Amino acid sequence: MHAALRYRFKWAIGHFLVSALILLVVGGLIFFVWYPHPYRVLAGGLNLFLLVAAVDVVLGPVCTFAVAAAKKPLKELRMDVALIALVQVGALSYGAWTVFQARPVYLAFEIDRLRVIHAIDVDPGLLAQSAPEFRSLPVRGPELVAVRPFASATERMEVTMAALQGLDIGARADLWVGYDTQTQAIQSAALPLSALLAAKPEAVPMIQAGLASAGLSLDGARYLPVASRHAFWTAILSPLDARPVLFLPVDPY
Structure with a gap:
């Protein structure tokens, strides 16, 4: 292999190893905290992780390979790689934040099924109307919750119409109650x-x-x-x- 090409590969591989180590830490956070089994599939955690991985372990090393010219002064090369790493960290941070914002927060029992509820599914206005124990969304993995029985036929109609417009019943924070309070209804369903x-x-x-x-x-x-x-x-x-x-x-x- 040509010496100049080996030089580029040396820098790119080093960048790849560092990127892979950082990605390993981020992946552990995603798959063992925010998207544990089965949510890595049910909530799309795997797809989001692969998108983040593409940025972290592919684009960064490729850019380093492109700038790592053997004739370039070492100080200048280090500055170029540092700039690439800075952009990469910014992209990784944004990706991780996006994954966090899309994380599943509850598995909700609604009438006759369980529904995966994401943080972005929850209306802040309805969250403010929920019971005190539900006003802060979980950050350490999804928890169980249940939707209480409707208080009246009018409420049932209003909630049903909202569901037809895209607001799933299980995402209605104003209707949340403890999962264990609805054990009999769950067993019946x-x-x-x-x-x-x-x-x-x-x-x-x-x-x-x-x-x-x-x-x-x-x-x-x-x-x-x-x-x-x-x-x-x-x-x-x-x-x-x-x-x-x-x-x-x-x-x-």
Whole structure:
């Protein structure tokens, strides 16, 4: 390999290794705090991370490769790389902030399903009307919440019309209550898993393997659909407290 080309690769590879290390830290924050399983798929965390990664570990080293001329004075080259790194840090910070703003904050029970709620889905005005414990959105991963029963037929109509215009019922902070306060309603809405097995025979092996891995029995097992922007999944509920204990990439519809 030509000496000038080796010189460029040396700088580019060094830049790549540093970028990859930083990206590893950011990825840990994204996948283990903001978008834990299954939200890396349900909430699009993986796609957002890949976009950030493209900026961090591809464009930066490529730019360094382009400017790293062997004949360029070392001081000038260092300044060029520092400028590239500064732009890269700015882009990475903006990307990470965007991922944070789009993070899932709640898995909400709404009538007959669970819905993934993102921070940007929540109307600040309705958030101010919510119970005190819900006025600060979670930053350490999504939590469970439930929508309370409608207070009247008029409220039901108003909420339904708003939902038709794009404001999902589960994102209505003014209707949020603790998930555990609605255990009976959740259990009543949940469907027998045997019905899903009959409707989705192609998913039977996956469902059975999931139950086995979670130590659950098919007898009496119940599920709820999980709705998100990106997909419909299935959540298997605990028979004790109706909390999700297993998520499966099976569209129950």
